[in-house]
Amino acid sequence: MNTALLYLVLLKATLTSFAGLASLPVVHEELVVQRHVLSDEKLNEAVVITRSTPGPVGLYVVSVGYFAGGVSGAIAGWLAMITPAFLILPLLRFAAGRAEHPRARSALHAVVVASAGLLLAAAVPLGLSALTSPVTVLIALVTVGLMLLTKVDTLWIIVGAALTTLTLSSVTPLLSL
Amino acid sequence: MGARPTLASLARAFVRYANVTFGGGSATTAVLHRALVEERRWLKPERFALIYALARLTPGTNLLALCTGVGWQLRGWRGAVIALLAASVPCSLIVIIVTYFFEQWSQNRLAQLAIHGAVAAAVGITVVTCWTISKPYFKSRHWLRAALIGGGAFTIAVVFVIPPIRILLAAAVLGLLWPARSS
Numbered sequence: 001m002n003t004a005l006l007y008l009v010l011l012k013a014t015l016t017s018f019a020g021l022a023s024l025p026v027v028h029e030e031l032v033v034q035r036h037v038l039s040d041e042k043l044n045e046a047v048v049i050t051r052s053t054p055g056p057v058g059l060y061v062v063s064v065g066y067f068a069g070g071v072s073g074a075i076a077g078w079l080a081m082i083t084p085a086f087l088i089l090p091l092l093r094f095a096a097g098r099a100e101h102p103r104a105r106s107a108l109h110a111v112v113v114a115s116a117g118l119l120l121a122a123a124v125p126l127g128l129s130a131l132t133s134p135v136t137v138l139i140a141l142v143t144v145g146l147m148l149l150t151k152v153d154t155l156w157i158i159v160g161a162a163l164t165t166l167t168l169s170s171v172t173p174l175l176s177l
Numbered sequence: 178m179g180a181r182p183t184l185a186s187l188a189r190a191f192v193r194y195a196n197v198t199f200g201g202g203s204a205t206t207a208v209l210h211r212a213l214v215e216e217r218r219w220l221k222p223e224r225f226a227l228i229y230a231l232a233r234l235t236p237g238t239n240l241l242a243l244c245t246g247v248g249w250q251l252r253g254w255r256g257a258v259i260a261l262l263a264a265s266v267p268c269s270l271i272v273i274i275v276t277y278f279f280e281q282w283s284q285n286r287l288a289q290l291a292i293h294g295a296v297a298a299a300v301g302i303t304v305v306t307c308w309t310i311s312k313p314y315f316k317s318r319h320w321l322r323a324a325l326i327g328g329g330a331f332t333i334a335v336v337f338v339i340p341p342i343r344i345l346l347a348a349a350v351l352g353l354l355w356p357a358r359s360s
């Protein structure tokens with residue numbers, strides 16, 4: 001895929017989201033569904049990679065860029081990730097007093113809540129491709145429980161999940177994962 | 178207030194504190210607050226809080242907008258660019274290296290098994306992220322409005338094939354026309 005086009009597609013995703021993973025539905029729609037340059041598995045792996053390395057969650061677009069277009073794709077992803085950050089400068093200079101305007105705030109709330117709903121919708125195909133056995137379903141459920149009830153770092157959850165499927169398969173070779 | 182930092186000390190601070198934290202933006206924000214406001218006294222707490230609030234209104238990764246805003250506040254345009262580069266280049270390089278090895282190892286059977294488990298955990302993480310994003314709105318008085326808009330977006334995206342960006346724009350228009358009474 002053309003690097004400039006990849007940048008524009010990823011920029012569209014980052015510009016229309018207000019939190020790290022909230023850009024996922026647009027990335028999924030554009031790169032997996034429309035253009036077929038990425039599979040559901042690869043998109044899942046990109047999320048795993050950036051959850052197990054330091055830095056903000058939004059970094060997953062760098063990983064997506066690498067999967068879609070190698071090193072130049074990763075640079076396109078990095079640019080798409082950092083470009084929207086400059087929008088804080090006009091906000092900081094001119095709009096500091098207006099951010100609390102009721103209608104502006106209300107529109108923003110609606111966008112944030114809708115983006116959460118879209119993220120859940122994007123998790124459906126990811127789940128269908130990743131949760132193919134009782135063990136993987138259990139891992140996903142335990143992950144949800146750990147994240148809601150404890151402050152365990154996601155890195156350790158991912159490492160634990162990886163070790164679980166690894167050891168279970170050596171203990172019980174019949175278990176199809 | 179402490180002295181205005183040099184561009185080099187600004188870069189060092191952001192390389193050191195914006196790239197090291199696991200677990201996403203809110204943990205890193207706390208680390209940055211401690212390093213820049215409490216220890217170095219480069220910014221007043223109120224100024225940091227204002228920049229943080231505006232960063233949340235900025236599209237994309239909030240943490241990077243926060244770093245850009247703080248850099249601009251301290252050293253103008255050059256400070257903004259240096260803070261953004263210092264906060265995003267090191268962790269991006271780590272991601273590229275890890276993604277490279279991930280691709281190499283994906284042929285290996287043992288690595289495949291481990292990746293299988295890790296990817297299952299990622300599905301759980303994605304679901305929890307939906308809740309983390311929307312939780313403040315469900316805990317406010319406007320929970321029904323949040324449930325209708327969030328649930329509506331989910332249903333439309335799952336049932337109909339409509340590009341997400343149109344659903345987000347529709348939500349923005351709906352929010353403008355249907356303002357929540359300020360709480």
